[in-house]
Amino acid sequence: MEINTLENDTGKVVRVLLVDDEESYRNAIARRLERRNMVVSQAPDGTSCLEYLSGNETDVVVLDMKMPGMSGMETFKTINKYYPGLKVIFLTGNAAVAEGVEGIKTGAFDYLSKPVEIDHLAGKIRQAWELKRLEAARERDKIFRRRLEKRMIHTQRLASLGTMSTGIAHEINNPLAIIKESAGFMRMVIEDSGQIPEKEMLFKGLEKIEKSVDRARRITHQLLGYVRKHGHEMTPVDIRQLTEDTVVLIKQKTQAKKVSVQWDTESEHQMLMHTDPFQVRQVLINLLENAVDAVDTNGQIRLALYRKDQSVCLEVRDNGSGITPENMKQIFDPFFTTKPNVAENESGTGLGLFVVHKIITGLSGSIHVESEPGQGTTFKICLPEWQSD
Ligand SMILES: Nc1ncnc2c1ncn2[C@@H]1O[C@H](COP(=O)(O)OP(=O)(O)OP(=O)(O)O)[C@@H](O)[C@H]1O
Ligand SMILES: [Mg+2]
Structure with missing residues (x-):
């Protein structure tokens, strides 16, 4: 007997859900897929298929298109909406190629016409599973990259803010000291001089200069206070x-x-x-x-x-x-x-x-x-x- 093992590198096997209203047909297919080392669960209709998916991790759904109650296509649409990573293979009646093509157009992995050749089905399931794993890996990679990028941008921003703040704060502090000093000197000269026109206006101007210097100093001190951590x-x-x-x-x-x-x-x-x-x-x-x-x-x-x-x-x-x-x-x-x-x-x-x-x-x-x-x-x-x- 040929054992078609679908074990992946971590030792997991593909989990298949087989949805078909014909119980004997379902049992026969399930048994033969299990012999090919797959874990197979079964559901008789669309509603129980969705119920099963809501509580069980599944890789591939093999879905009969023609079922009483919720049709295969309706079931598929719901699967597609809520489990976008899940792969679906349709089983269509003989001569129902158009339906299968429609299924692929709406996003199914593939379709097979009944009666199916079991190795053909097993092969399709394996391909679908591999695609699912590839997509999941890509998605993980994307999320990882996005996180990394976010973190890098944040770190770079912090680093440049730190470097820039120290630089600016130091550069600004020197001219500030000179302005303050000069303003103080001018105040002294004006105070000591006898008659100067608009003396009060000059004092007001000096006061504005001194206050502005104090404000600029507060800014530089705040920034220096936190970037100087390592000092x-x-x-x-x-x-x-x-x-x-x-x-x-x-x-x-x-x-x-x-x-x-x-x-x-x-x-x-x-x-x-x-x-x-x-x-x-x-x-x-x-x-x-x-x-x-x-x-x-x-x-x-x-x-x-x-x-x-x-x-x-x-x-x-x-x-x-x-x-x-x-x-x-x-x-x-x-x-x-x-x-x-x-x-x-x-x-x-x-x-x-x-x-x-x-x-x-x-x-x-x-x-x-x-x-x-x-x-x-x-x-x-x-x-x-x-x-x-
Ligand atoms: N204890 C507080 N009660 C009410 N509002 C506050 C209090 N602490 C901070 N705030 C609010 O947070 C704002 C930001 O505070 P922050 O200390 O960063 O700047 P600031 O006080 O406005 O400026 P500076 O610190 O340069 O004087 C303040 O403008 C004020 O609206
Ligand atoms: Mg404050």
Whole structure:
């Protein structure tokens, strides 16, 4: 007896579903295909064929065109719609060539006229199966490539953004220093000179120059803060102390608005972690400044510090304006800001949270925001307690 084995390299065999309303015919064909090492299941009509396919992995369907109830063609159309990778071979009545051709036109793999020669059928099934595997491999390859391309574009973008930001930030910082210095010098000269026409106008102009320089500096500092990652060392940091030092750094801003900053009583009092204090401080400055910007005069900022699993979590909670769901989608985008002209020339850069996000993910941490418009906002950052260099 000839054994026509259709085992593939992984040892699997082709799974065939034989759909025909004539039970004896079906049994005979199935037995003979099984002898050729195929796994054959049977269905007496279109409905049970579809039922079977919904729960069983199948490679090739051998489908009788002429069946009571749902016709072969109708069954095929449904298969084609829901299982596009599945291969279908039609069995047509003798003299029903036109039907078979129609089947191929609508996407069937092939058709055979009854009575079929069993080796011919087995050969067709094998070809159909091979095509199915080839298409599946191609599809996998396509998905893999697409994923790879996406990842590469992302990496390239990040790399070029990093390199570009460092370059630009350094290049801009030097002329900024010169402009600021010169403006300061001109101010001094004008102040010391006696009678100068339009003295006040000159001071106003200088002030604009100085404010613009400060704004440009904020942008370059933000960008440098996160791209300079490798220049910093991981050290043991008392995160509570670092937060308190940062609160002192922005004291001018909090005092101007009479904003109170307080720890939740159950917060940890001291908590050592191994991380980059410069980057974490930049995160804290941004979160605290945003909170101060969001609250009204006499607003409140609450801080919470606690351990969770292997992480240290810090929450900055304010009772300010909150963030609308619409804005929430964009707050981490670079240059997204809702702070146009907080004061003349002092609109937000929209880089704060972008940098915060970059830093936190760079330090293998996570960031979450919860906000209720009109009620307030909570930013929660969690960082691994121990982060190696
Ligand atoms: N605590 C907060 N409450 C309400 N809105 C916030 C809060 N934090 C951030 N936002 C919103 O997210 C936007 C983006 O914040 P981000 O820190 O990136 O930039 P910015 O604060 O506008 O500018 P900059 O940081 O340069 O001052 C803000 O303009 C604001 O709309
Ligand atoms: Mg900000």
